[in-house]
Amino acid sequence: MKNSNRLIMGAAISLAAILVAADHTKHRLPTPVEEQEQITEQSNIVIEGEEDASPCSMNIESDNEVSSPCGFGD
Amino acid sequence: MGEQNLNPVLLCLSNNLQIQAQKKYPEGLLQFNETGWRAYYHCHANKDDINHLFEEEHGHFHLFVRHTEHPESWSHVVALSMDDMGQPLRWFMVNHWVTGETWLTAPLLSAQLHDIPLTEQNTLLEQWLLSMLALYKDDINALLVLRDHSLNIKHSHGDIKQDREYYLLSELAIKLQHKLEQVLAE
Numbered sequence: 001m002k003n004s005n006r007l008i009m010g011a012a013i014s015l016a017a018i019l020v021a022a023d024h025t026k027h028r029l030p031t032p033v034e035e036q037e038q039i040t041e042q043s044n045i046v047i048e049g050e051e052d053a054s055p056c057s058m059n060i061e062s063d064n065e066v067s068s069p070c071g072f073g074d
Numbered sequence: 075m076g077e078q079n080l081n082p083v084l085l086c087l088s089n090n091l092q093i094q095a096q097k098k099y100p101e102g103l104l105q106f107n108e109t110g111w112r113a114y115y116h117c118h119a120n121k122d123d124i125n126h127l128f129e130e131e132h133g134h135f136h137l138f139v140r141h142t143e144h145p146e147s148w149s150h151v152v153a154l155s156m157d158d159m160g161q162p163l164r165w166f167m168v169n170h171w172v173t174g175e176t177w178l179t180a181p182l183l184s185a186q187l188h189d190i191p192l193t194e195q196n197t198l199l200e201q202w203l204l205s206m207l208a209l210y211k212d213d214i215n216a217l218l219v220l221r222d223h224s225l226n227i228k229h230s231h232g233d234i235k236q237d238r239e240y241y242l243l244s245e246l247a248i249k250l251q252h253k254l255e256q257v258l259a260e
Contacts, residue, residue: 024076024077024079025075025076025080025081025082025160025161026081026159026160026161027079027080027081027084027159027160028158028159029081029083029084029093029132029133029156029158029159029160030087030090030091030092030093031093032093032094032095032117032118032132032133033092033093033094033095034094034095035094035095035096054171054172054173054174055096055118055172056116056136056150056153056168056172056173057173057174057175058103058112058114058136058138058148058173058174058175059174068171068172068173068174068175069171069172069173069174070116070136070150070153070168070172070173070174071150071173071174071175072103072112072114072138072148072175
């Protein structure tokens with residue numbers, strides 16, 4: 001497939017996916033619960049440990065010296 | 075997604091009606107068919123939590139990209155805030171300490187945005203996230219530049235990228251309907 005056709009198709013998929021999502025998808029989300037409120041028998045709980053960890057780290061294959069709260073990992 | 079009475083966050087939760095603060099969803103992260111992207115969703119329950127960035131936010135997706143030249147390394151590209159109804163609220167950039175992966179400057183990360191793998195091989199949620207990235211590519215590039223600029227003008231006694239005083243570096247409110255109308259008009 002030519003690059004230009006690929007781009008057009010990609011854009012179409014892209015737009016279609018968003019258009020579908022933009023409508024009829026407004027549903028109230030469950031309220032997040034703190035760890036101690038969580039039902040203990042739920043098997044897929046991952047408890048995050050250190051308070052000073054980076055809050056959004058992926059934490060896999062980590063090459064960073066400080067852990068991150070929003071990185072990859074658990 | 076609409077036909078299934080779902081939205082991106084419910085899809086990510088596998089329609090689970092319980093969500094735990096801080097936990098990353100889905101388990102094992104979104105893998106994007108091994109095309110060099112990863113993402114997860116999480117939220118912070120406590121509204122006073124420093125990590126709870128926006129009052130109207132339910133949680134946010136974090137998107138990461140694998141380096142083309144160093145495939146063992148990953149970098150955070152952008153985060154996508156979602157509201158209580160599962161709708162996109164804003165894009166935002168965070169400081170390095172927040173995500174901790176390998177730091178790339180704006181030009182290097184922008185280069186990664188040139189080749190977003192829009193393919194039906196990805197799950198519906200993955201397609202939606204990548205479509206949002208593609209739709210807002212120019213805005214995200216601008217946010218990356220603003221992120222780096224923001225770091226340059228802030229002051230810190232140590233490494234500014236590890237300074238916990240600085241969390242949020244740049245952000246952009248999302249008006250999806252308006253954006254789509256813009257694109258369709260072009």
